[in-house]
Amino acid sequence: MKDHEISLLNYHFDYFFQFCIQENNIQVLSHHFSNHKIEGLTVVDGLGTSFSYERDNPKVKQNFTLCHELGHFILKHDGSYFAESIDNQENLVEREANIFSAVVLMPDIVLLSKIYYSCDTFHQVQNSLEVSKQALFYRLSDFLREYYSDNEGEATQAIESYIEGKNSFIFHLFHDIREQIIEEFNQFKPSLINQVKQKVRKVGFTTSLEYPDLLNQDNWKAIKASSINIKTWLVYNKGKSIAYVWDKEKFSDEEAKNKAELQLLLM
Template sequence: MRDVYSRVTQLARAQVYPFMKNHRISPLSYHFKDYFDACLEEYHIKIMPHHFTNRKIEGLTLVDKAGITFSYEEENPVVKQNFTLCHELGHYILEHSGQVFTEMVDNSDLPIESEANLFSAVVLMPDIVLLSKIYYRRDNFRRVMTDLSVSAEALTYRLLDLFRYYLSPDHPEISPAIVNYKNNQNHKILSLFEWIHDEIENDYKAVKEDVLTIIRNELEDNDFVTSRDFPELLDDSFRKELMADDSIGAWVVFDFGQALGYAWRKDKLTEQQAKSRANTMILLEKR
């Protein structure tokens, strides 16, 4: 089981951590929906609610010629729906074999269902996010649960799995620490994080930003960026690589003994408008 946990959670972190870095989302402001919505767009996934008697079927994934569809029980609490949707995404990202996946109340022990549950838990509550909120900001149990839109049960199991993995499955302090934390006593859980925080942080720090991706993401929200924020825009080869995307223009202007690299969205600014904005920035900086 430890090998499965390690493999699946590493794959989940390999999805979430680069997304956080490349969208400049801090661990304290992370919410699964940013990553989840990006996946829906990238993989053209459709979402639809369903309802079955006794809510026995929590979620469904259908993969066919029409595309990918996730379905969730509409009468479940929102926090359960969140877990279900990330669970269904797990089937797809983990490349489970099959075209139909059914998450039922009584089939969670199946290997692929357990893997999808692990994936969902990490996407909803990444290691670095829990560390940042609990160990560094000292958030209480309810605030973490509310901020991440998860249930008390999901957060409890996630903390159990986290500490059992980094410490040991039979560590005697894990369960009491979580019980105390749920009762607004955090000294024991802080002690556990003291043992593991370096490993979690190093894993997160090892993920490098992709500046090209960051600039493209930034241009989705802002029409214009410069080398003041991204010094790489002063480099000719970097600008050429960026302009491999036909929707993006990039150039550099020289004035007052200064150089300013810049990039813009062609559907929002003309080349002349972008150049004028760059020249204005240099002029204002000289005043």
């Protein structure tokens, strides 16, 4: 979310999912079994990695399955073949993938933003995140259990009231833990490489005035490796310097240098 400057209220798992499959060249396919016994498959072989999902399942179930399969990949589960079925839900690896899926679909900070700050109803949260009623119920249960382990009954009652359209109980629970959730979210610092890459993708140019760590030339190699179109350099004058990054398809070397020198003069 931070790397791609995604609004918490507009968050949708597909931002992260699409980024992961594109970065890792993962193929996504649909399949169909008449008994719907196989919800999802992950196959890793010499041809690469592929995920598949039951095409006749509801969209919300497909979403959960896709994130579940991504979980096997991101969590580096040992194996080259994983099948999500109704028969193996208690398997440790499958449970880990389920937890991963739930968190990607419904991150802590997003739930806080929607339920506490935006005052969205249960159904509004469910619809905006494209998850099932059951998935959201269990996610909220697991989430609140983490903070209210000594009073699970109160948390369950709050969720049930929330489903019925009564927000005050769950609002109170979120109020007491909101600072912890925000602090945990703020501990994550966006990647310099991703920030610069996103900025250059949008406008074609950026400098160390916006990202001071660009002055550290040790970062340049990784930045240039992130895209074949990205170039980096540095200009200096009278003890002042600016490092700059540009998209060579949008600006020539001379144009980028002129832009950097202009900013240097204005310092």
